[in-house]
Structures are given as C-alpha cells and as structure tokens.
Amino acid sequence: MTAAGGPAVLVTGATGTTGSRVAARLVAAGHGVKAASRRATTLSGAEPVAFDWHDSGTHGAALDGVDRLYVIPPVGDPDPAAVVLPFLRRARSSGVRRAVLLSASSIPAGGPAVGTVHRELPALFDEWAVLRPSWFMQNFTGSHLHAESIRTEGTFRTAAGNGRIGFVDAEDIAAVAVHALTDEHAPGSDLVLTGPEALSHDDIATVLTETTGRTVTHRPLSYEDLRDRLAALMPREFATLLADMDRAIAQGSEDRVTDAVQRVTGRPAGSFRAMVEREGRTGRELPAG
The missing domain is CATH 3.40.50.720 (NAD(P)-binding Rossmann-like Domain)
Incomplete structure (x- = not known):
C-alpha cells in the first residue's frame, strides 16, 4: 500500500x-x-x-x-x-x-x-x-519487566543505584523518527534522544506512586544479582550487557538531557509525569493494574 x-x-x-x-x-x-x-x-x-x-x-x-x-x-x-x-x-x-x-x-x-x-x-x-x-518511559507502563514487576509486586529492581537517566517518551521517539523518515533532507546524524529531565529510579517510583495511587518502590540490586536474574530470562551474553548498562548508569553515564526532540520536531520533549497521566487517560495499562 x-x-x-x-x-x-x-x-x-x-x-x-x-x-x-x-x-x-x-x-x-x-x-x-x-x-x-x-x-x-x-x-x-x-x-x-x-x-x-x-x-x-x-x-x-x-x-x-x-x-x-x-x-x-x-x-x-x-x-x-x-x-x-x-x-x-x-x-x-x-x-x-x-x-x-x-x-x-x-x-x-x-x-x-x-x-x-x-x-x-x-x-x-x-x-x-x-x-x-535513552531508556523508555514506557518501561514502567507497558510490558517491560519493570512494569510487570510493579503490577505483581509493587516494586522493580535495578543495579543503577542513585544514577539518573534522561528517560524519553516513546511518542517523542516516534515523532523524531517520522521526521527523519519523511523530511526533505534526512538528518544524516547521530541523535541522542532524552526527556526534559534526568531522574533516578527512586524518582520514577515516587512519580508512579503519586500518579497511580499505588505505592511503588525501587529495590537496588548488586550488579551480579541483576545479571543472574536476567540470565534466567535471556541469553547470558545479553543479560551481561544489560547489567553492564545499569552499572554504567550508577556511575553517571546517562545523567544528561539533550534538546534533540525539540530541534527535530519543533516542540519540547514530554515529561515522565505527563506520560503516565496521558497513558492513564488513553486506557493503556498502568502499574496500578
């Protein structure tokens, strides 16, 4: 078609x-x-x-x-x-x-x-x-391991410690992708996409608690514990890669925000709180179940 x-x-x-x-x-x-x-x-x-x-x-x-x-x-x-x-x-x-x-x-x-x-x-x-x-905001509201764990236990686990991440809305990623696919001139570049603020996983738990009405907690794990938990669900090489990413987050690797969403789409990136509120209004399954 x-x-x-x-x-x-x-x-x-x-x-x-x-x-x-x-x-x-x-x-x-x-x-x-x-x-x-x-x-x-x-x-x-x-x-x-x-x-x-x-x-x-x-x-x-x-x-x-x-x-x-x-x-x-x-x-x-x-x-x-x-x-x-x-x-x-x-x-x-x-x-x-x-x-x-x-x-x-x-x-x-x-x-x-x-x-x-x-x-x-x-x-x-x-x-x-x-x-x-950066990491998807929808990891906490969709079918990701974090969202499923929140629904069943009210908690999610990472080895990221207090490291902060510029979590990005999948709607903003899609908006940038459409521009990159259809604008007269392709960007021809490497675009790091983030939301408007860097948040720790404890911050994420706080926002989810406030917006869904259900207490959500972040439980820190050691690098080894996270790697082994993931290895039970996927190839160990990929589980190790994901655990490595969490360890890097704990060391500050993702503590940044960029203006790429606004530069490409002409509008600012959406916040995590706004995403959770929007997905609640549109009937998407939130961690409150």
Whole structure:
C-alpha cells in the first residue's frame, strides 16, 4: 500500500513500542506504510507484511515497493549486525534510499551489538539517521519487566543505584523518527534522544506512586544479582550487557538531557509525569493494574 502509487516506508518491529507508533503516525500523515512483523499484524491504513530478521525468505516481499526503512534490530540478539547488515545491503540494492536506525544512547557507533550497524550505516545510504534514545518511559507502563514487576509486586529492581537517566517518551521517539523518515533532507546524524529531565529510579517510583495511587518502590540490586536474574530470562551474553548498562548508569553515564526532540520536531520533549497521566487517560495499562 503506497501513497498515491508512490513508494512506501517499511517499518520493522511494527508491533513494538516505537514501531507501532511510527507506523501509526506515518499512516495518519498520508504516507504509504508496510508494517513488518513476524505476525503480520494488521494496522489500519498500512499493509501488513510477514517479516523475520532470521528468515531471509521474508525479506524480498517486505522490501518490494519500498524506498525508506525504519530499522529496529532483533531484540535480545547480542550480534544483530549478522542479520541486519545483509538485509540493509539488500535494501540498498533494491532501491531503498533512506534508513533510520533505532539504537540506544548507551551504545555509540562501533560499540557492541547495534553499534556495529550504526558504524556501517553511512557507507550504505546517502540519507540516514541513527536514533539513540535513552531508556523508555514506557518501561514502567507497558510490558517491560519493570512494569510487570510493579503490577505483581509493587516494586522493580535495578543495579543503577542513585544514577539518573534522561528517560524519553516513546511518542517523542516516534515523532523524531517520522521526521527523519519523511523530511526533505534526512538528518544524516547521530541523535541522542532524552526527556526534559534526568531522574533516578527512586524518582520514577515516587512519580508512579503519586500518579497511580499505588505505592511503588525501587529495590537496588548488586550488579551480579541483576545479571543472574536476567540470565534466567535471556541469553547470558545479553543479560551481561544489560547489567553492564545499569552499572554504567550508577556511575553517571546517562545523567544528561539533550534538546534533540525539540530541534527535530519543533516542540519540547514530554515529561515522565505527563506520560503516565496521558497513558492513564488513553486506557493503556498502568502499574496500578
């Protein structure tokens, strides 16, 4: 499905936290969208397409009629470059001219995991952007481990200590992504996306308690305890990477805010409190259950 018969935007991870929002915003703006996911989930106004990073047989149909990509690497894969880079090379040869990659604020170009894809992207596409959001605000209101733990126990656990993070709203990430995909000139840059303030996990617990009416607490863990808890749920290499990120947060690595959301979208980034209040009004499941 394309706009006025023109090429479409392929959104990978179209059922995910940012992918679903990017696809919906593109459709609302009148762009042709191919919504790619393993389940080919229907999104009003978009063309559903079955897509699996680890099944190259699904890639050709996904790329047909596409000239721009929103790229969400496979979640939990410690070496996403092994499947993402061959796909991007295929996309370039099939006529894709612009790619917007979702990475993370903690992973620079050439860093681990998706950092390898980031490093190679400018050589693959003349028009590109890498979005490096800080931790998602929706980790506390969606299906993330933190949100599930809050719903069942009223608590969540990290090894981040008192370290602060510029948590960012997924709606703001999606708004930046749509600009990067559709503006006349792609940013061609590395955009670190944050919210308007840096918060500790204790601050997050306080806001959730005040806005949901349920007492929420943050329980600190040691690095080793967090790593081992995560390793019971995912490959140990990826669990170690996540625990490493928490340890870096405790040391101040994410204690920053940027103006990237405002520079790209023309409006300020939303606060954590505003996000929780909005998601409560729109019927999304909050930690209060």
